[in-house]
Amino acid sequence: MTNDTMQGRFITFEGGEGVGKSTNIEFAAHWLHERGFEVIVTREPGGTEIAERIRNDLLKAHHGETMQPLTELLLVFAARAQHLLQVIKPALERGAWVLCDRFTDSTIAYQGYGRGLDQTTIHALKELVQQGLEPDLTILLDAPLDVGMGRAQRRGQSAGEETDRFEVEQRAFFERVQQGFQALAASEARFRIVDASQPLADVQTHVVMLLEEWV
Ligand SMILES: Nc1ncnc2c1ncn2[C@@H]1O[C@H](COP(=O)(O)OP(=O)(O)OP(=O)(O)O)[C@@H](O)[C@H]1O
Numbered sequence: 001m002t003n004d005t006m007q008g009r010f011i012t013f014e015g016g017e018g019v020g021k022s023t024n025i026e027f028a029a030h031w032l033h034e035r036g037f038e039v040i041v042t043r044e045p046g047g048t049e050i051a052e053r054i055r056n057d058l059l060k061a062h063h064g065e066t067m068q069p070l071t072e073l074l075l076v077f078a079a080r081a082q083h084l085l086q087v088i089k090p091a092l093e094r095g096a097w098v099l100c101d102r103f104t105d106s107t108i109a110y111q112g113y114g115r116g117l118d119q120t121t122i123h124a125l126k127e128l129v130q131q132g133l134e135p136d137l138t139i140l141l142d143a144p145l146d147v148g149m150g151r152a153q154r155r156g157q158s159a160g161e162e163t164d165r166f167e168v169e170q171r172a173f174f175e176r177v178q179q180g181f182q183a184l185a186a187s188e189a190r191f192r193i194v195d196a197s198q199p200l201a202d203v204q205t206h207v208v209m210l211l212e213e214w215v
């Protein structure tokens, strides 16, 4: 099944840690609800009971055993298969807007550029799981690393969140991830880059401009 047979809109929000994906998805959902659209807000890894359990394994620190990059990659796609079949495709088929916090571009950036896994393998898994389904629009929230990481740290401290298995990575890892997102944005027509280092009101004005092209 491809996007051509789907009635809804599939919008993904991408970017590094703390750039404002969740904040802007909630804002976009509210904006669309007010205009009468059915909106599903979801996230990856996650979005179903099984996929959320996989997320927990992916994000929590494991003591005494290191998760292999290939294991990480397969778990991300296992969660995605469940999420696509159970939540995303049915919602698109009935005409809803699906706003998803991260999708396969995060896999290409984190497991491909970040961990150094082979892009051909990633694309083969993508084809197997997505069967040609792509987001209609991908909003890349882009900010210097220190801006996003500073925001994520402050949010984590005030909410008492535990640091996850990705957040403890070295700066060089996040630099590679950011290069990955920038390379994707330069090569895929569905990407739009939003400067996420701006004040939130300006970021949201830009997000609305992008949504207006699809309503
Ligand atoms: N443009 C902005 N200016 C200032 N603060 C912002 C801006 N956008 C988001 N924030 C704040 O930064 C923090 C991180 O935002 P948010 O949780 O939306 O990011 P995220 O990209 O979803 O993070 P993560 O990758 O960790 O899930 C929050 O406290 C949020 O209120």
Ligand SMILES: Cc1cn([C@H]2C[C@H](O)[C@@H](COP(=O)(O)O)O2)c(=O)[nH]c1=O
Pocket (backbone or CB within 6 Å): 017, 018, 044, 045, 076, 101, 102, 103, 104, 106, 107, 108, 110, 111, 166, 167
């Ligand atoms: C979808 C996806 C996610 N990740 C990583 C990226 C983040 O560090 C975490 C998710 O947590 P957040 O609250 O959304 O920041 O998972 C990944 O490595 N690969 C993926 O495909």
